[in-house]
Amino acid sequence: MAAPALVSLPGFRDLTPRDCARRNHVFAAWRAAAGRSGFAEWEGPTLESTDLYRKKSGEEIVGQLFHFVDKGEREVALRPELTPTLARVVAARHRDFKKPLKWFQIGSCFRYEAPQKGRLREFYQWNADIIGEESSAADAELIALGIDALRALGFSADDVAVRLSDRRIWNRFVDAAGLDPAQTTAFLQVIDKWEREKPEALDAKLRALGTTQEAVAGFMATARAADGPLAPVVADLDARGLGDFVRIDPGIVRGLAYYTGTVFEFFSLRPGARAIAGGGRYDQLIGTLSDGAVVLPAVGLGMGDVVLGNLIDETPGPRERMEAALAEVGALDAWVVVAEEARRADALRLVQSLREGGRRVDFSLAAAKVGKQFQAAEAAGARTAVVVGSEWPALKVKHLARREEVTTDAAALAATLDALLGAPLSRP
RNA sequence: GUGACCGUAGCUCAAUGGUAGAGUCCCAGAUUGUGAUUCUGGUUGUUGCGGGUUCGAGCCCCGUCGGUCACCCCA
Secondary structure, three states: OOOHHHOOOOOOOOOOHHHHHHHHHHHHHHHHHHHHOOOEEOOOOOEEEHHHHHHHHOHHHHHHOOEEEOOOOOEEEEOOOOHHHHHHHHHHHHHHOOOOEEEEEEEEEEOOOOOEOOEOOEEEEEEEEEEOOOOHHHHHHHHHHHHHHHHHOOOOOOOEEEEEEEHHHHHHHHHHHOOOHHHHHHHHHHHHOOOOOOHHHHHHHHHHHOOOHHHHHHHHHHHOOOOOOOHHHHHHHHHOOOHHHEEEOOOOOOOOOOOOOEEEEEEEOOOOOOOOEEEEEOOOHHHHHOOOOOOOOEEEEEEEHHHHHHHHHHOHHHHHHHHHHHHHHHOEOEEEEEOOHHHHHHHHHHHHHHHHOOOOEEEOOOOOOHHHHHHHHHHOOEOEEEEEOOOOOEEEEEEOOOOEEEEEEHHHHHHHHHHHHOOOOOOO
């Protein structure tokens, strides 16, 4: 291994240009989907008071945080998620905005955990939330947003689906089965493991709570019928033509204690994949964090870049779409070849003029043989090479893919390029 | 936090306990005005690190750090 100073910390990534372009491709899909649905982008701080997370998740969470005491002796933590900041800001500032708020944020989050597939210590998360709307229309709107983003990346209903559940279904079960309501969270944690544990192990845990595996299985079968609290959400998504993505699945409860209604997870239809996004309704969280000063219903969606990136690589459609996007990012309209160093000043003027015209143009900063400059043009993904040499102001323009060369002059260069290229690349 | 597997050139990987190599990438030249291929030359290593066994360790043993995967957890 190289010297310690040359490697990133465990679970942290160095994003070289290709990695950065991949990230930007995902960000663009998130941002575009949110924009299409009327969500406004906002941004909060990366560092927050550790107490914000204690208040939301309890003292245990501190073990999973990057946290320290700052020079002002404040206990602070790098954010492990975006929702607490949102809740804090909304509780403080909600009177400045008409309800419902439709806000989204993209940002780095940090968790001090063992890195593994789909999980790093620094990752990007996209959160979209609707605050101040209690109807299930908001829940459906967010699920539709998640589907829209995934479709923008090239996923179809053959690749991904949404599993939909509702905490109230289980509250009802707890009531009906006569379980101790104080044990609801413990009960839901058992349900969360429904698919991962053996029925006998589940049964043992459920009996300790006052029910049985068989009773829960029977309940889940009846709960799948779409006539409970999920019916309006499903009907809404059906009306949008997104029904193919949706599966009612009571087994989805998500670990979070603060969910109060709808909960959902996006997952890959490929076997063994982990959830790529999730969310749900959290009508009490803002009230909890503000000590009751502000109570607003809310529903949120969160999607991380790591699992999503893995899934893009593993799914042909999205992978090809991303490759096409990467090729576009790296491309240039023209590479100006300085064939005669005496003409470098003229070449620079051409470069500048083409750039001011909105074209993507590059050239060799140092003097180099023409062959080298053509290689550089090729490697940079340039679509044409413009040769500036002794015949100035006449110029040769070569379409690199077609290997065709035409002669023009400096005054007509822009028009010649446009004719050769059809249209310049989209502006970066 | 637990466990398994793996650490050799920038990258992908070889090397029976006996002189550390190949491909690729990168740089330069063949080529003083045109990209691919090809050819030639070149740079690159305390074999992750630290101990131990041995005449001798990339190889065996112990520890440690890191990577990957699974478990736990997953906001």
